[in-house]
Amino acid sequence: MARPFEGLPGEVEWVALREVVPAATAPLRVREAPDRTVTLSTVLPMAWPALVRRDGRVLLGLQVPSRTGDVSRDLAWALETALAADPGTPVSSPSPPGPGPRLQDLLDVGSPLEVTVHEGFDYWLDGAADPTGEVTASMERANASVVPTERLQAVPGAYWCRMRERSHLRWVLPEAEAAALDALARLAAGPGLALGDDTRYVGSFRAHGLLCPVWDLPLDMEAEALEEPVTALRSALDEVLADPRPLTEQERRVRAGLVNRQVTLR
Numbered sequence: 001m002a003r004p005f006e007g008l009p010g011e012v013e014w015v016a017l018r019e020v021v022p023a024a025t026a027p028l029r030v031r032e033a034p035d036r037t038v039t040l041s042t043v044l045p046m047a048w049p050a051l052v053r054r055d056g057r058v059l060l061g062l063q064v065p066s067r068t069g070d071v072s073r074d075l076a077w078a079l080e081t082a083l084a085a086d087p088g089t090p091v092s093s094p095s096p097p098g099p100g101p102r103l104q105d106l107l108d109v110g111s112p113l114e115v116t117v118h119e120g121f122d123y124w125l126d127g128a129a130d131p132t133g134e135v136t137a138s139m140e141r142a143n144a145s146v147v148p149t150e151r152l153q154a155v156p157g158a159y160w161c162r163m164r165e166r167s168h169l170r171w172v173l174p175e176a177e178a179a180a181l182d183a184l185a186r187l188a189a190g191p192g193l194a195l196g197d198d199t200r201y202v203g204s205f206r207a208h209g210l211l212c213p214v215w216d217l218p219l220d221m222e223a224e225a226l227e228e229p230v231t232a233l234r235s236a237l238d239e240v241l242a243d244p245r246p247l248t249e250q251e252r253r254v255r256a257g258l259v260n261r262q263v264t265l266r
Contacts, residue, residue: 001070003209007104008072010113012157012172012210017042018062018071019207020159020170022146023118028060029108033083040113045124045138049078050091058082067096071208072103079106117151117159150223154231160223167217169195169226172210175241180211182247185255186240187233189248195229196221203261 005014017024021042028038037057044051044061051059060082066074077097085091120143124135152158157172173180184204187193193201195215204213217226247255 004071013113015172015208026115029111045135048090050082052085052089054088154227169215172212183240189251189254
């Protein structure tokens with residue numbers, strides 16, 4: 001399935017939470033169970049697909065391997081299994097699920113995805129009266145690997161993170177890949193793709209059918225400093241996307257170079 005999250009509100013956020021954000025949550029509304037509290041979580045203890053707390057609240061894990069080739073179907077199976085499970089029960093996945101509904105069939109697609117980024121996975125223990133040693137140990141291991149990450153407010157799907165030597169911006173674009181590449185090529189051949197002094201566009205990766213450009217930033221550059229340049233770049237992208245003219249020869253060469261710097265995440 002090329003775009004498993006297509007048709008869900010906030011498709012770019014689904015892709016970002018699955019591929020680039022370490023610790024984040026978002027509430028979900030299930031059509032047939034509007035009274036159940038369901039929360040999307042990037043990761044769950046022991047990489048469980050889902051977990052039912054003792055009070056009946058459901059956590060749905062997003063960063064789990066796909067077993068069917070359709071991430072949406074995998075997540076829908078885990079969600080349905082959790083909704084039918086006893087309180088205090090983790091959901092395991094011993095075998096690939098068969099045909100069945102996808103997230104688009106189960107979720108209220110009229111509700112936006114409201115993302116909260118966390119500094120770590122301490123929220124796993126929220127409401128847990130007696131967390132097991134395994135859960136605590138899993139949380140400690142996960143916390144040790146978390147990269148500081150913030151979500152930009154200017155545009156959807158854009159996340160700043162700080163590594164050891166540089167900071168980075170990773171931005172999932174909502175346009176179809178071909179259109180996004182054309183727009184990036186036009187800008188790269190013209191005014192450029194930099195987001196300020198000592199910033200550099202380094203390439204992009206493809207994830208779940210969408211394009212995610214990546215920028216290197218100075219280590220001390222904070223997420224707040226990106227809001228204005230990203231807003232300006234989004235406006236420039238919109239302008240070139242609305243231009244019906246074919247790419248020039250120079251722009252085609254630039255586009256080919258951008259493609260050569262792409263990788264694909266599956």
